[in-house]
Amino acid sequence: SAVISQKPSRDICQRGTSLTIQCQVDSQVTMMFWYRQQPGQSLTLIATANQGSEATYESGFVIDKFPISRPNLTFSTLTVSNMSPEDSSIYLCSVHPRGLNTEAFFGQGTRLTVV
Amino acid sequence: AQRVTQPEKLLSVFKGAPVELKCNYSYSGSPELFWYVQYSRQRLQLLLRHISRESIKGFTADLNKGETSFHLKKPFAQEEDSAMYYCALSGMGSGGYQKVTFGTGTKLQVIP
Numbered sequence: 001s002a003v004i005s006q007k008p009s010r011d012i013c014q015r016g017t018s019l020t021i022q023c024q025v026d027s028q029v030t031m032m033f034w035y036r037q038q039p040g041q042s043l044t045l046i047a048t049a050n051q052g053s054e055a056t057y058e059s060g061f062v063i064d065k066f067p068i069s070r071p072n073l074t075f076s077t078l079t080v081s082n083m084s085p086e087d088s089s090i091y092l093c094s095v096h097p098r099g100l101n102t103e104a105f106f107g108q109g110t111r112l113t114v115v
Numbered sequence: 116a117q118r119v120t121q122p123e124k125l126l127s128v129f130k131g132a133p134v135e136l137k138c139n140y141s142y143s144g145s146p147e148l149f150w151y152v153q154y155s156r157q158r159l160q161l162l163l164r165h166i167s168r169e170s171i172k173g174f175t176a177d178l179n180k181g182e183t184s185f186h187l188k189k190p191f192a193q194e195e196d197s198a199m200y201y202c203a204l205s206g207m208g209s210g211g212y213q214k215v216t217f218g219t220g221t222k223l224q225v226i227p
């Protein structure tokens with residue numbers, strides 16, 4: 001299993017500012033995943049963060065808007081840049097300690113409100 | 116492209132009634148399918164996966180490749196089953212690497 005500590009758990013931010021979300025895992029993992037969950041919608045994968053290389057972004061998400069850091073095998077950050085109200089969402093990090101075909105473990109999520 | 120569809124946003128059943136949460140998928144290969152559950156104020160967690168063919172908390176799910184379905188079932192609903200349920204598929208994405216795709220989720224409400 002894996003225990004993920006994600007922070008902050010929630011924040012209210014002014015439009016045009018940036019917020020950095022942190023995700024700490026209690027074991028080393030190759031890949032960490034960042035999702036967005038908009039109200040009433042599914043979890044949408046933003047990007048996959050690999051240690052030692054640039055993150056891989058999904059269609060519709062770009063590095064300038066969602067820069068990701070992965071300095072080691074237990075930690076990652078996602079920054080939501082130049083925020084607008086449309087960025088209001090829950091952001092989740094996730095890992096699959098035993099491979100992508102096995103169980104995913106999730107952080108508790110960051111509820112972001114942009115005003 | 117891989118896709119997961121959960122047609123019901125909300126399913127309300129009475130305690131003791133059978134439950135079926137529907138999940139259909141679209142994937143060209145052999146998928147790995149999962150059901151995740153999120154109870155109130157808790158984080159998302161795995162309920163069961165098709166490859167293990169087990170029953171968890173009375174829930175079962177059978178993969179039907181012909182109908183491309185992976186419906187979640189329980190014969191008698193309990194109040195503690197009230198939660199948000201997500202169907203998920205792990206497979207090769209269009210970018211050539213493995214990824215997990217989630218359905219939109221179904222909120223199960225068990226009425227006492």
